[in-house]
Amino acid sequence: MNNVHILFIGAGRMAEAIFSGILTHQPEIMITVSNQSNSAHLDLLQSNYPIQTTSSWTEVIDQVDVILLACPPGAHSEVLQKMSLLLKKGQLVVTVAAGIGPSKLEAALPKGTPVAWLMPNTAADVGKSMSIYAYGSAITDTHRNIFEKVVSAIGPSEELSEEQVHNLTAVTGSAPAFLYSFVEALEQTATKYGLTAEQARKLVIEMVIGSAAMLAKHRDPAKLREQVTSPGGATAAGLTSLANDQFSDSIIRAIHATNARAKELGS
């Protein structure tokens, strides 16, 4: 197969995170980037990366193998409608938009169009997005190979069903915000003991990075928790306080609230 060529529709944060990962890890892939109206931003991207840019994706769509929609969910219906008239057989259409799964893409595009739904998180910026994805029904092995190359450029990933991607986006996409909120609470507590904000930040962030490294190595949070917790000791008292405040239930409720709101927004 000739070099794969990907067209990005949307040139914001997520598009840049994905194509910069691709350029680093899969430099043979050709990238063209377009947006709605901000040509100064396209000029900036073109001066920073070895990519082509265009203000009119409809004029280049026939030259590409993959079209990746990185525009807001609300822009999809108009973009997909235009695209329907221009797609060539076998071109793969991918979206990273929240709430726009393969069945919505298939309903809006010509019958038999291969589609995929990719849900990355903001760690795509540093090549560490835990991404989840689902395929539509017309996907071939060639499409899978191309898609999986693209996804691996921004971090680890897992193929799930469409329904699972809907429900698990809260865990991979939104829960990083829960973790950052936990970090903020620890920082606030640390400053109450007389640390400067800078010291508090260092202590907490390095603790999280160290804990994440332990998780990456040992992959068993319960065992790691037990190692820190002597029976009847100080950490045990802290964990009991968290349990009394229904820490686990509170996280589960947060995931349910996230999913409920995502459903409202996607309908």
Ligand SMILES: NC(=O)c1ccc[n+]([C@@H]2O[C@H](COP(=O)([O-])OP(=O)(O)OC[C@H]3O[C@@H](n4cnc5c(N)ncnc54)[C@H](OP(=O)(O)O)[C@@H]3O)[C@@H](O)[C@H]2O)c1
């Ligand atoms: N950021 C995240 O953490 C994250 C995570 C997972 C998924 N996503 C998804 O990624 C997508 C993009 O998010 P983002 O954070 O990158 O947004 P963003 O930074 O606001 O960028 C949106 C881009 O879409 C372009 N655009 C808007 N309407 C368009 C249209 N009708 N036709 C063509 N291009 C259009 C904008 O162009 P102009 O600047 O010219 O208007 C801009 O380049 C969203 O669907 C979001 O759900 C984001």
